[in-house]
Amino acid sequence: MRDFSVGMNTSKESSASTFNGYAALGLLVVAVAAVFWSIVSFDAATSGPVHGFALILGGIAALLILPGFFMIQPNQGRVITLFGAYRGTDRTTGLRWIWPWMGRTKVSVRANNVHSERVKINDLRGNPVEIACNVVWRVADTAQAVFDVDDYREFVNIQIEAALRTVGARHPYDDMSEEDETTLRGSADVINAELQAELNDRLKVAGIVVDEAGLTHLAYAPEIAGAMLRRQQAEAVIAARAKLVLGAVSMVQMALDKLSADGIVNLDDERRAAMVSNLMVVLVGDRDTQPVVNTGTLYQ
Incomplete structure (x- = not known):
């Protein structure tokens, strides 16, 4: 078992405090209406300071409210930061609002399907074989995915290839002896379960869970x-x-x-x-x- 988190601070997802976007939208309508009223009803002879305050406050409120809107679709989340500090993840679907100076990073928590490239490896007996797999993965912890690795999608692709090489080198392609042993060709269920466990072990540092993994291509290299x-x-x-x-x-x-x-x-x-x-x-x-x-x- 490997532990990539040694020597670094592991992030952990928490809930963010955001506001209902429709309520903020109502305030925006009020602010815009106040500005519009101040402009339309302004009269230099009869208008008092109320018009000026309504214009200024309405304009400031509109400028503050308008940039804070964001939308969250099902199975998506927004990682909220304040000047670089993590302030939680919002997974509430619909129209949301937050202070405009707070950062919002969109992260999809939907299932992703990746078909790896064919990789040439040496099996347990040293025979060169070509192997490829299909992996279904999703983000389980958005804070780890955003802050603990540089690019979690690229991280997944690299770890898939590394896991393929590791699992493929543990077993022979085929059973050439009389012993009943696990082989890449004859023990598909065992190999797939081992590949999934290997990927989950490697990707847990990025807050990613592998739901399914299986070999899609397995053959001897052309030279043999x-x-x-x-x-x-x-x-x-x-x-x-x-x-x-x-x-x-x-x-x-x-x-x-x-x-x-x-x-x-x-x-x-x-x-x-x-x-x-x-x-x-x-x-x-x-x-x-x-x-x-x-x-x-x-x-x-």
Whole structure:
């Protein structure tokens, strides 16, 4: 387990104090109306200081209120700062308002889907393989995503490649031995779960959670693909031959037992061996056999 937070202050998301934007919009309408009334009804002869105060206060209020509006859509948040200091995150959807001198950074907390580039790595046995994955991730802590890493999206892309290399190097591409071990090709569920855990461990410093991760491409590198294909074909032929031989031996045994049990013919050891040889050739051979009719005795 790695801990990227050693030596730095880890941020933590908290709720920000913002205001209802519709209430602020009502105040803005009042301020604009006061300014408009002051201008329309102004008369140098009859107007008193009320018009001047209404014009000044209405203008200042409008200038303060207007820049403070912002909109938050579903599954979005705004990180609020005051002169560089974190003041919380607002996740309340709709029209919101805050003092105009406070900073607002928009952060999406929606699920993101990333398909990585193909990466060439060496598996546990040193064979070069090409591997790629698909990752579904989202921001869980907006403060960490904004303040603890420089660019959290680029950080995710780099860590995906690093996690692919780490997980791919832990296991062989395929099982070349008789042992039942985890392989990249034959243990998809295990590899995907391990990749997801590796990514969550790497991305927790940025406040990011991986909901799903899985391999989308897995193949030997082109320089060894031909040799590995021939090896797989040889293994398939060997497995088929082994199964065929086992079946042929069972059939020969059944035939000899049946002949002896029914008393059809009694064979000595030499003739039994010859019959076994002939039956095995017929059952295991790749080509059709040509029968030979024996017109003499059994021993000629």
